Amino acid sequence: xxxxxxxxxxxxxxxxxxxxxxxxxxxxxxxxxxxxxxxxxxxxxxxxxxxxxxxxxxxxxxxxxxxxxxxxxxxxxxxxxxxxxxxxxxxxxxxxxxxxxxxxxxxxxxxxxxxxxxxxxxxxxxxxxxxxxxxxxxxxxxxxxxxxxxxxxxxxxxxxxxxxxxxxxxxxxxxxxxxxxxxxxxxxxxxxxxxxxxxxxxxxxxxxxxxxxxxxxxxxxx
DNA sequence: GACCAGGCACATC
DNA sequence: GATGTGCATGGT
Numbered sequence: 441x442x443x444x445x446x447x448x449x450x451x452x453x454x455x456x457x458x459x460x461x462x463x464x465x466x467x468x469x470x471x472x473x474x475x476x477x478x479x480x481x482x483x484x485x486x487x488x489x490x491x492x493x494x495x496x497x498x499x500x501x502x503x504x505x506x507x508x509x510x511x512x513x514x515x516x517x518x519x520x521x522x523x524x525x526x527x528x529x530x531x532x533x534x535x536x537x538x539x540x541x542x543x544x545x546x547x548x549x550x551x552x553x554x555x556x557x558x559x560x561x562x563x564x565x566x567x568x569x570x571x572x573x574x575x576x577x578x579x580x581x582x583x584x585x586x587x588x589x590x591x592x593x594x595x596x597x598x599x600x601x602x603x604x605x606x607x608x609x610x611x612x613x614x615x616x617x618x619x620x621x622x623x624x625x626x627x628x629x630x631x632x633x634x635x636x637x638x639x640x641x642x643x644x645x646x647x648x649x650x651x652x653x654x655x656x657x658x659x660x661x662x
Numbered sequence: 663g664a665c666c667a668g669g670c671a672c673a674t675c
Numbered sequence: 676g677a678t679g680t681g682c683a684t685g686g687t
Contacts, residue, residue: 489669
């Protein structure tokens with residue numbers, strides 16, 4: 441913690457770090473991403489789009505049970521069969537296509553190897569992932585950070601909601617502005633980025649729903 | 663029964 | 676460029 445604090449340059453950075461410490465002391469380490477392999481994490485990142493994680497778990501369990509949680513296996517599976525397996529995750533027809541788009545990218549360009557994919561330079565790979573239909577900025581950053589251990593900050597609904605309510609970012613800031621806000625003010629540290637986003641989700645799930653419960657929130661005095 | 667979930671693409675103005 | 680809408684299951 442102290443080694444990280446020394447690298448903080450700006451007052452905003454200190455504020456962001458103060459919030460991080462409050463969240464960490466309240467919720468403890470989150471051990472993200474909840475997945476066993478980089479491939480499972482990448483699949484989960486696509487399946488969890490606008491969806492409760494509980495539902496994603498069922499879908500991933502179906503894939504595991506069928507022994508299909510493998511790039512080439514999934515890539516060769518008919519679209520309709522894939523859709524049925526991931527049904528519990530919601531938006532299943534749409535997500536089946538999105539998964540296939542990613543699998544085509546992974547299999548055709550990197551021979552199905554995430555290890556090989558992550559050999560690419562981070563920013564270049566980020567742009568390529570964003571070029572895959574169905575992979576937007578949050579999904580791309582989740583894959584980079586949590587499956588690839590690359591230093592990028594993941595922004596989600598909770599991030600925008602929480603930090604807007606605390607006046608640190610503006611309502612009209614877009615995804616990229618918010619991502620850069622965190623990356624410019626915090627030291628570039630993979631573990632920090634990993635834990636910070638996970639803690640934001642923990643806070644969001646508990647206290648920062650659309651109807652806030654700010655009186656109970658650990659950040660109520662910030 | 664309403665509301666919400668760890669988004670994204672596309673249509674329409 | 677901004678704003679609206681479809682996509683769907685499952686928990687609270």
